[in-house]
Amino acid sequence: MVAVAEYRSVLPLPVIHPSSLRTLHTLEQRSTLHNSSYEWLSAYEKRPDSIFSYYSIPNEITFLQKAEGLTHERKKYYIEENVRRFLAEFVGKVPYTTIPYEMDSQGFSYANMHVMDSYNNATLLGGEREQAENVGFSQIEAEMIQSLHAPQELQTTAFWISPPKIADYGFVFVMKPEGNGKVKEYILRYPEKQTDLTKSSQLYQLISQDNLAPQDTNSFLRSPLFGKLGEHFDFDLHQIMQMIGISNEKIEQSRNFEMRVDQKLGSWIAQFANSIIMATEHGRTPTVEDIAQCKLLLLSIYQQAQEIVSLQLYGNAMQELIGYFDIPQSRFSWDKLAGYATIFATNSNLPTADAGSCPALEDGNASLDPVARYISNHDIITQLRHSTPESIAQNKNVLTQDNKTDKKLDCTCPFCNEKVSAIISDGKITCPRKECGKSAPYAC
Numbered sequence: 001m002v003a004v005a006e007y008r009s010v011l012p013l014p015v016i017h018p019s020s021l022r023t024l025h026t027l028e029q030r031s032t033l034h035n036s037s038y039e040w041l042s043a044y045e046k047r048p049d050s051i052f053s054y055y056s057i058p059n060e061i062t063f064l065q066k067a068e069g070l071t072h073e074r075k076k077y078y079i080e081e082n083v084r085r086f087l088a089e090f091v092g093k094v095p096y097t098t099i100p101y102e103m104d105s106q107g108f109s110y111a112n113m114h115v116m117d118s119y120n121n122a123t124l125l126g127g128e129r130e131q132a133e134n135v136g137f138s139q140i141e142a143e144m145i146q147s148l149h150a151p152q153e154l155q156t157t158a159f160w161i162s163p164p165k166i167a168d169y170g171f172v173f174v175m176k177p178e179g180n181g182k183v184k185e186y187i188l189r190y191p192e193k194q195t196d197l198t199k200s201s202q203l204y205q206l207i208s209q210d211n212l213a214p215q216d217t218n219s220f221l222r223s224p225l226f227g228k229l230g231e232h233f234d235f236d237l238h239q240i241m242q243m244i245g246i247s248n249e250k251i252e253q254s255r256n257f258e259m260r261v262d263q264k265l266g267s268w269i270a271q272f273a274n275s276i277i278m279a280t281e282h283g284r285t286p287t288v289e290d291i292a293q294c295k296l297l298l299l300s301i302y303q304q305a306q307e308i309v310s311l312q313l314y315g316n317a318m319q320e321l322i323g324y325f326d327i328p329q330s331r332f333s334w335d336k337l338a339g340y341a342t343i344f345a346t347n348s349n350l351p352t353a354d355a356g357s358c359p360a361l362e363d364g365n366a367s368l369d370p371v372a373r374y375i376s377n378h379d380i381i382t383q384l385r386h387s388t389p390e391s392i393a394q395n396k397n398v399l400t401q402d403n404k405t406d407k408k409l410d411c412t413c414p415f416c417n418e419k420v421s422a423i424i425s426d427g428k429i430t431c432p433r434k435e436c437g438k439s440a441p442y443a444c
Contacts, residue, residue, distance in 0.1 A: 049352040059376035079273035092257035132218035153230030190244035300340040
């Protein structure tokens with residue numbers, strides 16, 4: 001890293017500090033960005049592979065502005081979990097997605113919105129499947145509430161199998177207590193024909209350790225399975241991943257990546273959350289400088305996460321030679337952030353993003369930029385207000401197969417603003433209209 005003095009003349013940083021740290025920083029560090037400092041960032045954001053095509057900081061700001069009744073710590077929890085999910089899917093290429101919930105005696109909630117409400121609304125508007133979803137989720141809530149205050153190893157875990165609905169894949173939803181009223185939901189997709197319940201039955205038998213399995217889709221939805229966190233939960237989750245086709249190597253890589261992100265980048269992710277929260281506190285409207293700083297923070301985090309992946313590959317070779325390898329912790333500092341700003345401003349090789357997995361809650365009616373309105377808490381809440389987690393996973397982003405190489409996605413083209421059946425081929429999604437014909441990267 002270059003000396004601090006070499007950075008400050010290039011990019012004096014705007015600083016949004018937690019109140020406990022404000023007195024520790026100099027007036028020089030509190031200075032704001034000049035407009036000229038934005039030129040590289042503005043140019044980068046226009047690239048189709050910019051990470052901001054997938055993670056929407058303005059939408060996170062909207063979430064925080066509307067997050068009535070959430071304490072600073074609870075806001076921080078949702079922002080940090082969202083960043084971790086983003087890094088896992090887009091850098092670590094983990095083969096699942098996760099959603100963080102809170103739980104109390106009233107059941108599951110997401111930022112004070114009761115998840116059961118979405119199931120009740122769906123039941124009023126839907127049919128037999130929606131009624132079965134309601135019954136199943138009600139059981140999950142009731143069982144997990146009962147053990148809410150038990151020692152963590154005795155708290156209830158839930159496994160919920162959702163067979164295919166309108167496409168040739170189903171989902172396993174796994175609810176894992178994280179302590180302090182937090183629950184993480186793992187969403188794993190598995191291939192299965194709509195007319196065939198073979199894989200769903202195999203998963204049910206594996207989890208239940210019983211040869212019997214439900215005979216129809218709605219019976220699966222009405223029959224969640226339960227265990228205890230201390231009773232081989234990791235082993236069970238590992239077996240489920242294996243059965244749906246995820247290799248042992250990929251499972252191990254994914255877990256190592258998530259562990260190393262926590263170890264190395266925990267203080268950076270916390271600073272990002274604090275910065276974006278404080279930019280909106282007490283009714284503040286974030287300034288251009290506030291938003292630019294948050295973007296710089298996220299870029300720096302993303303860059304370091306990419307380094308973790310590279311070091312994982314390099315580390316395997318080193319381990320064979322010297323018997324051990326570890327990735328050092330990266331403590332956040334404003335000087336280090338200034339260093340990344342200088343590197344980004346002078347280097348065209350900025351971080352690029354491709355979707356590693358197909359997130360289960362992508363919005364099929366979104367733009368050709370398929371996840372741009374997804375990677376933010378605001379978008380999760382917006383979707384949950386209109387549909388259940390189970391229905392969102394089943395209904396959204398349904399692809400239709402045209403031939404062996406091309407697929408289509410019904411969406412709105414962001415370039416011509418027309419509803420189209422976009423063509424997916426060779427890692428790109430393309431507007432089929434002759435008047436438009438523009439493309440964007442697409443990795444699902």
